[in-house]
Amino acid sequence: MREKTLEEYLGCPFHLAMNTLEGKWKFAILYVLLDKGTLRFKDLERAIPDISTRMLVKELKHLEEKKVIVRKAYAEVPPRVEYSLSEIGKSLSPVIDSISDWGKSYANSLSEK
């Protein structure tokens, strides 16, 4: 499938958003960054135990390129790299919250009946 141009996405903000956030782990990363603020690489791995190192690297790189998160590296040993949300990234909190809220309702609706 051909990658769409920005112009095409601009016509559909929902499409643009999903293109930026799609993938198995993006929402999970955003969830923990919103919750914890700033995290080092290793902390992210611990916060999302099921993700592989490779995938975490990939997803972080993607989100950084898309300007959703910010990477800050310190010249220390052992190395220290901190990840946090950009301003536009922080504005994802209503998205994450609404998903979390829906999850609660959904859990209730499943345990009823």
Place this chain on the structure above:
Amino acid sequence: MREKTLEEYLGCPFHLAMNTLEGKWKFAILYVLLDKGTLRFKDLERAIPDISTRMLVKELKHLEEKKVIVRKAYAEVPPRVEYSLSEIGKSLSPVIDSISDWGKSYANSLSEK
């Protein structure tokens, strides 16, 4: 990766929600169903032009099993099958809306600077 039990998901509504909604096409399907109400299979294909028949079948089946959408088949020729959101499915509208809203902000933040 081992599939988690419902009990494990219940501890984290966000996790439960994402497990239900993950995959490349779920949000797109929910988006059009929220917008259009009820759609036949072929209408869904037309509304989401990039999806393959196979994936649409799979995702619809998954969402039906998870009680998020409802499938209604009529004994006609040519066949008619209508898909719509369940009650809990309809309650996803804040999720879809917040994603759409974020997409707008994001598009603005990209065209600035």
Place this chain on the structure above:
DNA sequence: AGAAATACTCACATAATTGTTATTACTTCA
């Protein structure tokens, strides 16, 4: 008679994701 319409299903092919193990370089702690 033949084409069009629908809601799939099937077999096969490619792409995405994961698991595993190893490596780097330097400092702190035991």
Place this chain on the structure above:
DNA sequence: TGAAGTAATAACAATTATGTGAGTATTTCT
């Protein structure tokens, strides 16, 4: 002295996820 800690990167195999192209059955329309 030697292990632990960090943030990756790399190579390989294995497993999932997704895509492609074709086909089915039956009625209506041309």
